[in-house]
Amino acid sequence: MDQLTRIAYKLRRDIIEMAHNSSAGHVGGDLSVIDILAVLYFDVMNVSPERVRDPDRDRFLLSKGHCAGALYCALGEKGFFDKQEALLTFGTFGTRFIGHPNTDVPGVEINSGSLGHGISVGVGMALAAKMDGRTYRTYVVLGDGEMAEGSNYEGMMAAGHYRLDNLCATVDCNRLQISGQTKNVMDSGSLADKFRDFGWNVIEVENGNNCSQLSKAYRRAGDCKGKPSAVIAYTLKGKGVSFMENQVSWHHGVMNDEQYRQAVRELSEVSLRETGAETCPKAGRFQNAPPDFFRVQSEVSLRETGAETCLKAGRFQNAPPELFRVQEELLT
Amino acid sequence: MNKVTNRQAVCDILMTAALNDRNIVVLCSDSRGSASLKPFAEQYPEQFVEVGIAEQNLVSIAAGLAACGKKVIAASPASFLSTRSYEQVKIDVAYSRTNVILLGISGGISYGALGMTHHSAQDIAALAALPDMRVYLPSDRFQTAKLMEALLRDEKPAYVRVSRSAAEDIYDENLDFELDRSHILSEGPDATIVACGEMVPYAAKAAEILKEAGIRAGVIDMYCLKPLDEKAVLKAARRSRLIATAEEHSPYGGLGSLVAQALSAHCPKKLLAIALPDGHIIAGENKEVFAHYGMDAEGIAARVKQALTGV
Ligand SMILES: Cc1ncc(C[n+]2csc(CCOP(=O)(O)OP(=O)(O)O)c2C)c(N)n1
Numbered sequence: 001m002d003q004l005t006r007i008a009y010k011l012r013r014d015i016i017e018m019a020h021n022s023s024a025g026h027v028g029g030d031l032s033v034i035d036i037l038a039v040l041y042f043d044v045m046n047v048s049p050e051r052v053r054d055p056d057r058d059r060f061l062l063s064k065g066h067c068a069g070a071l072y073c074a075l076g077e078k079g080f081f082d083k084q085e086a087l088l089t090f091g092t093f094g095t096r097f098i099g100h101p102n103t104d105v106p107g108v109e110i111n112s113g114s115l116g117h118g119i120s121v122g123v124g125m126a127l128a129a130k131m132d133g134r135t136y137r138t139y140v141v142l143g144d145g146e147m148a149e150g151s152n153y154e155g156m157m158a159a160g161h162y163r164l165d166n167l168c169a170t171v172d173c174n175r176l177q178i179s180g181q182t183k184n185v186m187d188s189g190s191l192a193d194k195f196r197d198f199g200w201n202v203i204e205v206e207n208g209n210n211c212s213q214l215s216k217a218y219r220r221a222g223d224c225k226g227k228p229s230a231v232i233a234y235t236l237k238g239k240g241v242s243f244m245e246n247q248v249s250w251h252h253g254v255m256n257d258e259q260y261r262q263a264v265r266e267l268s269e270v271s272l273r274e275t276g277a278e279t280c281p282k283a284g285r286f287q288n289a290p291p292d293f294f295r296v297q298s299e300v301s302l303r304e305t306g307a308e309t310c311l312k313a314g315r316f317q318n319a320p321p322e323l324f325r326v327q328e329e330l331l332t
Numbered sequence: 333m334n335k336v337t338n339r340q341a342v343c344d345i346l347m348t349a350a351l352n353d354r355n356i357v358v359l360c361s362d363s364r365g366s367a368s369l370k371p372f373a374e375q376y377p378e379q380f381v382e383v384g385i386a387e388q389n390l391v392s393i394a395a396g397l398a399a400c401g402k403k404v405i406a407a408s409p410a411s412f413l414s415t416r417s418y419e420q421v422k423i424d425v426a427y428s429r430t431n432v433i434l435l436g437i438s439g440g441i442s443y444g445a446l447g448m449t450h451h452s453a454q455d456i457a458a459l460a461a462l463p464d465m466r467v468y469l470p471s472d473r474f475q476t477a478k479l480m481e482a483l484l485r486d487e488k489p490a491y492v493r494v495s496r497s498a499a500e501d502i503y504d505e506n507l508d509f510e511l512d513r514s515h516i517l518s519e520g521p522d523a524t525i526v527a528c529g530e531m532v533p534y535a536a537k538a539a540e541i542l543k544e545a546g547i548r549a550g551v552i553d554m555y556c557l558k559p560l561d562e563k564a565v566l567k568a569a570r571r572s573r574l575i576a577t578a579e580e581h582s583p584y585g586g587l588g589s590l591v592a593q594a595l596s597a598h599c600p601k602k603l604l605a606i607a608l609p610d611g612h613i614i615a616g617e618n619k620e621v622f623a624h625y626g627m628d629a630e631g632i633a634a635r636v637k638q639a640l641t642g643v
């Protein structure tokens with residue numbers, strides 16, 4: 001498995017942790033957009049915690065703000081803040097990690113959560129770069145249901161009109177929204193044609209959950225001069241967790257403990273399979289597994305034993321020693 | 333403890349009304365689930381229009397339908413309905429006097445930790461400022477049902493805000509209801525707490541707490557914000573030493589402002605206005621947030637007591 005995919009799967013496990021801890025969040029859309037975020041934050045964008053005020057940093061806007069959970073996981077992994085704080089306090093009383101992106105969280109460029117604002121705000125940021133002769137790029141991520149908001153088309157028109165080649169919009173085209181399939185709720189027809197009509201360079205990504213396809217698309221977007229670029233990424237909502245994939249009810253579904261365990265198991269096994277770790281037929285367990293796998297696994301078992309998370313360390317305390325022994329044995 | 337939400341009460345009334353009235357049309361913007369209007373959409377697919385995530389479109393389509401004889405209910409989260417589509421509401425509904433009921437669901441801070449984008453703490457101010465718009469915040473499910481029945485009988489624009497979670501019962505089926513009035517739950521010579529929507533049960537409990545402290549406070553359920561039942565406010569003002577208001581809204585332009593305006597014109601009087609702060613609301617469930625800002629029963633009681641006795 002390549003490095004970006006590995007990161008994306010790690011972030012998926014974080015998303016599941018966060019969603020389970022808080023009994024909140026928009027887990028379906030988080031899982032469909034996470035590969036896009038992994039590629040943007042870990043391959044494409046020029047951003048880092050040291051540069052949050054650098055005027056030349058790239059700008060990122062999550063127009064589908066309900067997937068703030070996924071964004072917090074990516075920002076935390078990137079080191080903008082202690083990720084454990086986000087995983088443990090998301091959606092709780094007094095937290096700064098509220099259910100939509102807000103600028104109290106380092107790395108968040110603008111408050112969002114009301115759909116249909118991102119392209120226009122992005123046009124403003126891209127225009128400012130042109131005015132000031134700066135080379136930063138602005139990236140906006142939208143949902144396909146979100147594309148019913150008319151404001152998007154005003155923004156698209158302005159971006160085309162001003163030939164904002166420093167602006168790149170991505171539509172997370174998972175074909176679902178809250179009330180059902182997007183084509184049944186409000187069919188927006190061909191988004192690719194609409195962007196093209198407004199003067200955009202359009203790049204369609206057949207598998208929007210594939211990091212290398214996404215990386216290539218963003219490279220092409222970066223090379224395009226004289227036009228804004230739109231990446232239409234065809235994704236799977238709930239990607240990576242079998243019972244969530246392509247299920248409308250997981251837009252903001254809440255996992256019970258059994259579902260949570262299954263989700264963690266599936267996500268860990270995927271990472272294992274892709275690392276080439278082989279199953280040990282006797283033990284029925286994976287051998288040559290990366291230690292990270294066992295950490296996740298142990299944490300699940302720990303939660304079942306009722307061990308509590310130590311808030312500061314972000315790790316489990318009161319863990320039965322046996323658990324760590326088993327883990328060590330497996331590793332040796 | 334009642335489990336039926338006010339939005340479910342709305343759906344029940346619409347389902348019954350639609351049995352005999354093919355002109356009732358419900359519009360949603362990817363909001364049928366959160367509005368509890370799925371049963372209506374399933375039972376009356378020909379009287380249901382889905383517009384997708386497009387609140388401005390929602391309101392203008394509603395107005396167009398109404399201008400052609402339909403009785404339209406447009407349902408969307410109160411936050412988006414009252415701000416995103418404000419111009420459509422102002423011109424296509426209020427100014428044009430079209431027969432549209434705007435149903436703002438998950439009003440106030442119902443969405444809790446989803447944050448400011450999802451709160452509607454400005455809707456009373458915004459909607460009340462529009463000529464020809466009426467504004468209602470019903471308290472319990474029985475009042476919500478009566479309100480909807482009454483609104484379906486007239487042909488004028490109205491905005492109705494309901495909460496996300498179930499409100500405690502205050503009335504029963506036999507509630508005597510009149511549009512554009514208020515409901516006096518109790519009277520008190522020391523103070524009268526005027527409350528609306530979700531805050532009414534908190535105000536009623538606050539009055540009980542005050543009673544134990546020897547303070548006799550009355551409660552008015554001001555479900556109609558515009559036109560405001562000024563008579564009831566003035567009567568209470570003449571009777572009580574203090575008028576307090578309690579609302580899930582910004583301190584500007586809501587119940588407190590409307591009551592203050594009535595008082596200062598006709599019966600100048602000290603007013604204690606209890607509302608959300610003018611700022612970013614702390615993340616959390618309603619109950620936690622109300623307690624944090626001194627807007628729960630204990631908070632309201634303490635502030636009324638403080639205003640009356642100085643301690
Ligand atoms: C203006 C506005 N209207 C309604 C909502 C409520 N809402 C949140 S998510 C959502 C569905 C979004 O669907 P889509 O854009 O396809 O996102 P995804 O499938 O990626 O989760 C809706 C209607 C909102 N946040 N903003």
Ligand SMILES: [Mg+2]
Nearest residue numbers: 144145174176
């Ligand atoms: Mg979608």
